[in-house]
Amino acid sequence: MALKIRLARGGSKKRPYYHVVVADVRSPRDGRFIERLGHWNPMLAKDDEGRISLNQERIQHWLDNGALPTDRVARFMADAGMMTREARNNPNKAKPGKKAQERLAEKKQKEEDAAAAAAEAAAAPAEEAAAE
Template sequence: MVVRLRLARFGRKHAPFYRIFAADARRSRDGKHIEVLGHYDPIPGRDGNKHLGLNFERVKYWVSVGAQPSDAVSKILKTVGLLPSAPKRPPPQGKVPPA
């Protein structure tokens, strides 16, 4: 069984709220899940910040046993620092940048 870390959409129209959870990759987006790992509110609050809550120990556990995060969850985990970001590539040698 392939486990994915993904988002499930909750909330009402034009006011999304997401839960981050571990689920079988063959299940639908809002289908049966194994474990809820956190929540994410993409709409900034009065303080101007997007709210995120994660159970760091459980996320580390699922990643260590081979769970694959979706693209959106991997971006969230990289900003938090749980996943390493891709190394920056140096510019190619010998090419002159256009003026």
């Protein structure tokens, strides 16, 4: 039986509250679980002590028995000092998409063409005056 330490949503509409539970991977998100290990209330301020609560002894027990935490629960455990988790970084996430890059290239080309045309126009009357 594959086990996960994951979040089960509770609370009401637009007021989420999550329980940290250990459950079989095949059971639904809010369905059957084996044991409740803590809670997370995202509605509280980030520096509030009651925002997250973990039963570290039981979590360690389940980790020793082969349960794997989900990414969010792993973050909570890393913040609590229970495990180390390498930070994820996606440097390409902030870059504009293909179409946006094409639009930027077109805009830059138009600006360069306009600047070149203005320089030619400024140079042409000077040449005509010098020719007379």
